[in-house]
Amino acid sequence: MTSPGKKRNSEILKNANLRQTHPRLAVLDALMEADIPITRQQIAEHLSDSAPDKVTIYRVLECLIKKGIVHKAFMKERTAFFEMAHNCSKTQCHPHFTCTSCRKTVCIKNAKMPLAEINEQGFAIKHQKVELEGLCPECNS
Amino acid sequence: MTSPGKKRNSEILKNANLRQTHPRLAVLDALMEADIPITRQQIAEHLSDSAPDKVTIYRVLECLIKKGIVHKAFMKERTAFFEMAHNCSKTQCHPHFTCTSCRKTVCIKNAKMPLAEINEQGFAIKHQKVELEGLCPECNS
């Protein structure tokens, strides 16, 4: 449990002006190691015995999202998937691709997407999210 | 209840090889009249006294989605929003814009979005969904 990211997570909290607490460091650790969007349940499983209460995990996530450290990436089967925001630009997350056959979701970090342009006046686009569906390489062969 | 769309809805079911039933026609009617994505609850409210059971509405929607007549447009606050698919191309729905201030969502039917390009080999993109967030004209002034 002395992973190299431990110090960085503590740094993240400090920069965001948040108290250093076990649940916050633990949730950050789980999200960092996963490196793909995961659910609250997967966060708890990753932390197993030292996992905070589920309410706490939700509250920690809410707080980290508010600070822009974490994103709610997407919903699948009525369940939210969270990921670290450090691979996203300010206005746009990388797209997520879900395979309609095996139902796995992967991050497409290198896809380039222009921001949508709205013809009507007055809209200020702050954030764009792209979801892709289709067949992944494994199911497509 | 003799709206001009009644016959069209019946036609839709016939073309899809689905039985003509009250719940199916009613759900189609509600979605047609709304012309924006709505929830199962809003469908029921639209139909008020003649609304089918909520389970039936979900099953009708599921069936219409399978036939490509209806789309699950997006989720907001853990609730699914459904819309007629006739404003969407095969590979892409029009984007939906949600205002972060008033929480209203509108369809952006005239926005042009190219399909994402994935550099890695083997992915077959079947469908792309774009969600936008920001300030709507009313909240932006």
Place this chain on the structure above:
DNA sequence: TTTCACTTGCAACTCAGTTGCAAAAAGCGT
């Protein structure tokens, strides 16, 4: 009109996420 597969409605259930509140602990000044 009969028949049968497909649909519907009801009741009971599931389960992700939320709320209220009392107990714990982070961080500050002393």
Place this chain on the structure above:
DNA sequence: ACGCTTTTTGCAACTGAGTTGCAAGTGAAA
């Protein structure tokens, strides 16, 4: 280190969208 204040945590109970099983109802083909 030691209180003190404020923020955070954990528990239990709740909420509400969506699902499941099953018996009763209905569309449409023969």
